Amino acid sequence: MKIFVDADGCPVVDLAIKIAKDYGLEIIIVKNYAVYIESDYAEIVTVDISSDSADYYIVNRIAKGDILISQDHGLAAMCLSKKAICINQNGFLINNENIDGMLNRRHMNSRLRREQGIYSKFKKRNSQADEKFENTLRRIIELNII
Helix, strand or coil, rough: EEEECCCCCCCHHHHHHHHHHHHHCCEEEEEECCCCCCCCEEEEEEEECCCHHHHHHHHCCCCCHHHHHHCCHHHHHHHHCCCCCCCCCCCEEECCHHHHHHHHHHHHHHHHHHHCCCCCCCCCCCCHHEEEHHHHHHHHHHCCCC
């Protein structure tokens, strides 16, 4: 089991590295060259800044039972097709039962932004979101370590 992190804009990179280290799991942080991340434990992969470079890198390497941490629903859908386990930065488990609704919402929100200039505001991240993420990731790891 490996953990892949789509690190561009991901607020839980350091927390994911800490958890991977706690369990002795390999963690691959995929980022574009405009993002600075350093770790003495994780493998840091830098890809081109072009759109979807990180996504393609991850999709081509993730395998059944690996974990993806990403807020990108399109990437999650592709990784689910490879039987990976997907969670977002808030600890929400993305699965085959909810991905269609998430992709549909993404499409509708994109359309509203394009046509009407309607933008949603993101709430400021709080410690409860980090705690939920940590609990979910640890539970997934513990349930899948054989």
